Amino acid sequence: MTSSTRFLGRALGGIGLLVLATGPVAAASDLYKGRTVTYIVTTAAGGGYDGYGRLTARFMEKHLPGSTFVVVNRPGAGHILGTNLLYAAKPDGLTIGSFNAGIIYSQILKVKSARYDLSKMSWIGKAAAESRTIVVDVRSPYKNFLDFQKAKEPVPMAISGIGSSAYMELNLLSKVFGTNFKLLPGYSGNDNEMAMMRGEVIGKMGSTGGQGAFVRSGRGRFVLRVGGDWPKEFGPVMRGEDIAKTPLQKSVITLIASQADMFRVTAGPPEIRKDRLDALRTAYGAAFMDPELLAEAKKLKWNITPLVGDVVGKAITAALDQPPEIIAMLKEVQSAKPSDIKVGGSLTQVLRGGRQIVFKDPGGKELKTSVSGSRTRIEIAGKESKRGALKAGMACNVTFKGNGTEASLIACK
Numbered sequence: 442m443t444s445s446t447r448f449l450g451r452a453l454g455g456i457g458l459l460v461l462a463t464g465p466v467a468a469a470s471d472l473y474k475g476r477t478v479t480y481i482v483t484t485a486a487g488g489g490y491d492g493y494g495r496l497t498a499r500f501m502e503k504h505l506p507g508s509t510f511v512v513v514n515r516p517g518a519g520h521i522l523g524t525n526l527l528y529a530a531k532p533d534g535l536t537i538g539s540f541n542a543g544i545i546y547s548q549i550l551k552v553k554s555a556r557y558d559l560s561k562m563s564w565i566g567k568a569a570a571e572s573r574t575i576v577v578d579v580r581s582p583y584k585n586f587l588d589f590q591k592a593k594e595p596v597p598m599a600i601s602g603i604g605s606s607a608y609m610e611l612n613l614l615s616k617v618f619g620t621n622f623k624l625l626p627g628y629s630g631n632d633n634e635m636a637m638m639r640g641e642v643i644g645k646m647g648s649t650g651g652q653g654a655f656v657r658s659g660r661g662r663f664v665l666r667v668g669g670d671w672p673k674e675f676g677p678v679m680r681g682e683d684i685a686k687t688p689l690q691k692s693v694i695t696l697i698a699s700q701a702d703m704f705r706v707t708a709g710p711p712e713i714r715k716d717r718l719d720a721l722r723t724a725y726g727a728a729f730m731d732p733e734l735l736a737e738a739k740k741l742k743w744n745i746t747p748l749v750g751d752v753v754g755k756a757i758t759a760a761l762d763q764p765p766e767i768i769a770m771l772k773e774v775q776s777a778k779p780s781d782i783k784v785g786g787s788l789t790q791v792l793r794g795g796r797q798i799v800f801k802d803p804g805g806k807e808l809k810t811s812v813s814g815s816r817t818r819i820e821i822a823g824k825e826s827k828r829g830a831l832k833a834g835m836a837c838n839v840t841f842k843g844n845g846t847e848a849s850l851i852a853c854k
Contacts (some may be wrong), residue, residue, distance in 0.1 A: 524557050571701060668699070
């Protein structure tokens with residue numbers, strides 16, 4: 442038996458179907474002929490989630506003859522907005538999509554804006570298993586994760602926003618391993634790598650694929666990995682599973698690993714009728730056996746370790762079942778208020794009558810902040826002023842919690 446055949450049987454075993462790698466099954470063709478499938482990606486265009494989503498949609502369309510897949514980007518609220526739309530869609534098998542499995546944190550915490558139940562979704566498959574990793578600037582003194590425990594000063598780490606997966610995971614690691622991370626929000630995409638190069642932050646947390654290019658360039662160094670598959674090209678790196686000694690440390694590492702092992706998922710709303718769900722799962726399995734897809738993924742250095750069907754949903758459901766001490770810790774992290782940071786720079790734009798400003802920090806990075814008429818204190822030349830008095834070209838010190846957040850103080854010369 443070939444390795445491909447072994448994979449096919451394992452991947453499709455959860456749905457009780459046999460798919461030939463040479464082509465689609467007739468049932469799928471009959472059910473989706475002439476139909477349009479909307480594939481929701483819960484991030485903006487560009488980046489890893491969008492890339493995997495478009496690759497998945499294109500090859501599922503290929504293996505559902507007569508179908509048309511349309512990718513729709515619905516970013517917002519850390520994947521919650523798009524997942525809400527997906528969950529509320531009609532269960533006709535014509536709306537599926539992909540989201541960050543990290544939204545499991547929002548469900549565990551019963552966040553009001555999270556109007557979904559992951560345990561009830563119609564799970565189609567997952568494409569990858571990428572380790573959750575911490576990467577640091579190669580010039581930093583941190584050689585491995587344990588070096589963070591020895592740091593005498595807070596270690597600045599870039600995150601995209603409050604409540605993001607990196608925000609939750611870095612806080613959890615700090616609590617159980619005694620590190621002192623200072624989380625700075627507002628860094629998305631490649632902004633975090635530029636921030637490391639400018640010396641604004643020491644590192645960040647994310648997936649292997651999302652950070653691999655930075656490490657390959659010689660500018661970054663992995664110092665911790667948790668769960669997922671590890672590319673040999675990066676050599677040995679400290680594993681969270683190896684340094685976790687206490688029950689609480691092990692529980693945190695297991696939770697983080699669950700996000701790594703169920704990576705690049707595809708699912709639909711609850712109760713998709715069985716014949717259409719089976720057809721979607723069959724097409725998904727065939728797509729990820731397609732030599733053309735595998736060749737594209739290899740060229741992009743994307744991890745492909747797929748699973749199909751209920752096995753994915755069972756893993757997600759298991760991750761939702763956390764002990765009380767972990768839930769309490771997550772609630773504490775969620776309610777924590779991030780520290781203010783002060784950045785000096787020159788205003789480049791004053792928008793909407795001063796309700797939003799754009800400025801450049803000393804390193805040349807463009808930052809944005811909103812300005813409240815009641816909560817933001819504005820001082821110009823030492824005197825209290827109104828936001829309407831702010832003008833482009835002013836040199837100001839802005840106190841806020843990170844790019845895109847509301848300023849608490851704007852003091853201009």
